[in-house]
Amino acid sequence: MKLSADLKALQKRIGHEFSRPELLVRAVTHSSMSSPTRDDNQRLEFLGDRVLGLVMAEALLAQDRKATEGQLAPRYNALVRKEACADVAKEIALGDALKLGRSEMMSGGRRKLALLGDAMEALIAAVYLDAGFEPAKQMVVRLWGDRVNRVEDDARDPKTSLQEWAQARGLKPPTYEIVSRSGPDHAPVFQIAARLDNGKTAEATDTSKRKAEQAAAKALLGQLQS
Template identity: 45%
Template sequence: MTGIAKWVRETLGHDPVEPAHFARALTHPSTADPDYQRLEFLGDRVLGLIVADWLYARYDADAEGKLNNRLSQLVSGTTCAAIGRDIGVAPHIRLGKQARDDGAADSDNVLGDVVEALIGALYLDGGLEAAKRFVLGAWDGRVTGMEKAPLHPKSALQEWAAANGFEPPVYAIVRESGPPHDPRFTVSASLPRGETAEAEAGSKREAETEAAKALLEKVAK
């Protein structure tokens, strides 16, 4: 059994028919080889379907909004990156020299992308059941431990502002940084009376979410 096939079997619980799918899922765009981006696209959709189906069955009293809040948190880049760390993905990612020197293997953005790509590879190689077995195992504690549906931080901050007689919070991009393969966005969230908080993430949406969370923690003490 090749090294990649052995790792897939031991880590993802699947005997690969085409190990090349998984080699590609672990290959960063900074290399000259076929990379994970197409598999990431596929895996993102497969993950969303599996988790949505799981939530629909488990939390049968939740309305659409609560289910969506649960889903958003569970399939976020931050959660996927945490899963990547849980299963030890970083040492297996193939990176170009510059990306390696930049520490891309420990980037939430890259780790999250690779986990989605691995799910895409599982789907291609073993069908939905192969992908589902991995997701059910890797996400189990996060789904079963989410007894209370989270309120999205941006919604929670907006509700707090309305309840206290303020206009809705304003979000602004403070700066964009990082190499093209691992962009970073710093976003500020502010309220009319002057409170503000900043956060950095691999996408504008996630940076806004983290900034909202930080500002809410500041004002709602």
């Protein structure tokens, strides 16, 4: 199978040349482009999630040989969650190579966090099926870079930390409210307010509702701890 120029470029960015290029094509094919003769990447996504999990579990054990399971679990979650996969996908411009249906493309599919994260997992599975675990592991370790070393800073979810802060002081869990939504449907911008029942509040803006909530929680924590 002859690869298109964008897929050849993607191979160079990930450092793996496929001996079975059909796997790469499948990894970048969204369900909106699937057909009886064209498989999408959903099954690869399922496998890639497991390969990524094993790679990250091994990396964390090697990075901190004294960490307990309770310490390792949040670090692991921070490394394998969809946001982390999407961030890596953005760094390698995976969105540029995705095969999307017209409606998904028009709605900004190449920039959607969930879609990018799924495709990144599918790409990991494609390398695993093409060359085995070690090449897939090497690619993941290379692409995730220093995330493993700085994962302690990323492992504490601001929303979880804020909820724990509130509960420790006998307050109700924080609430999150959409203050405004702007921009076109394919690239919305959310302004979110995080509120506590003691009257404290903070706002943040992002193109992802979840990220805006996290940023608002982080801003509110900053106020409370200053």
